[in-house]
Amino acid sequence: xxxxxxxxxxxxxxxxxxxxxxxxxxxxxxxxxxxxxxxxxxxxxxxxxxxxxxxxxxxxxxxxxxxxxxxxxxxxxxxxxxxxxxxxxxxxxxxxxxxxxxxxxxxxxxxxxxxxxxxxxxxxxxxxxxxxxxxxxxxxxxx
Numbered sequence: 001x002x003x004x005x006x007x008x009x010x011x012x013x014x015x016x017x018x019x020x021x022x023x024x025x026x027x028x029x030x031x032x033x034x035x036x037x038x039x040x041x042x043x044x045x046x047x048x049x050x051x052x053x054x055x056x057x058x059x060x061x062x063x064x065x066x067x068x069x070x071x072x073x074x075x076x077x078x079x080x081x082x083x084x085x086x087x088x089x090x091x092x093x094x095x096x097x098x099x100x101x102x103x104x105x106x107x108x109x110x111x112x113x114x115x116x117x118x119x120x121x122x123x124x125x126x127x128x129x130x131x132x133x134x135x136x137x138x139x140x141x142x143x
Contacts, residue, residue, distance in 0.1 A: 002029065002030070003094065004030060004031060005031045005032075005033055005035050006019070006023075006030050006031070006032055006033070006035070007034075007035055008032065008034055008035070009032050009034070009035055009036075009037060009038075010035065010036055010037045010139070011037040011045045011046075011047065011134045011137060011138060012089075012137055013110055013124045013126050014113060014126065014137040015031040015111060016032075016034055016074070017111055017112070017113050019032060020032050020111065020120065021111075023063045026047060028100040032038070033099065035120050037093020037138070037139075038099045040062075042062040042065075043062045043064075043065030043066065043069070044061045044062055044064065044065060045065070045136070045137075045138045046066075046135075047090060047134060047136065048132075049134050049135065050136075052132075052133070052134040053131055053132075054131075056087065056098055056129035056131065057098050057132060057134070058110060059062055059098075060096050060097075060098035060099070060129060060131070061098075061100070061136065063093060063095075063096045064093070064127060064138050065137060065138060065140075066092065067088075067092035067093050067127070068087045068089065068125055068127065068138060068139065068140040069140065070088060070089065070092060070127070071088060071089050071107075071140070071142075072140050072142060074088060075119060075123075075142045079115075079119075080118055080119050081116055081118065081119070082107040082116045082118065082119050082123070083117065083141075085107055085119070085125065086105045086107060088107075089125065089127065090102060090105045093127065093129055094104070098131055098132065099129050099131060100130045100131060100132055101129065101130040102118070102127070102128075102129050102130075103127075103128035103129065103130065104126075104127065104128050104129070105125075105127050106124070106125070106126045107119065107123055107124070107125050107126075107128075107142075108123065108124055108126070109122075109124075110122055110123070110141065119136040119142060121142055122140055122141055122142065123141070124139050124140075124142075125139060125140050125141075125142060126138070126139035127139070
């Protein structure tokens with residue numbers, strides 16, 4: 001018996017794009033449904049990796065969602081340059097001393113993962129950051 005529906009969380013937007021493409025390329029008779037990211041009250045996306053954060057890292061981790069939300073606010077306010085949004089997200093993340101590294105800040109087409117210069121909705125703003133050895137992913141959609 002083959003599955004009819006497969007559910008994936010929006011938190012890992014790149015995985016969602018790959019799964020959708022794979023299902024289409026392989027002509028799989030399965031509906032891919034994406035469910036919203038579940039968040040803690042302070043905005044941190046739920047992840048099994050969160051248990052590896054120290055208390056100080058956990059206190060600082062909401063900066064990820066704050067930076068993503070700032071990008072969404074700027075876009076809603078009329079900013080159309082993906083580079084301007086990338087710079088602001090990176091600045092906000094860089095200002096947090098608990099972050100040991102920023103692996104990427106991306107603004108891309110959510111289906112093709114092609115980076116954008118000018119934002120054409122839908123667009124996915126995504127980041128991967130490190131708190132010590134813990135790598136956290138998150139994203140928000142524009143449009």
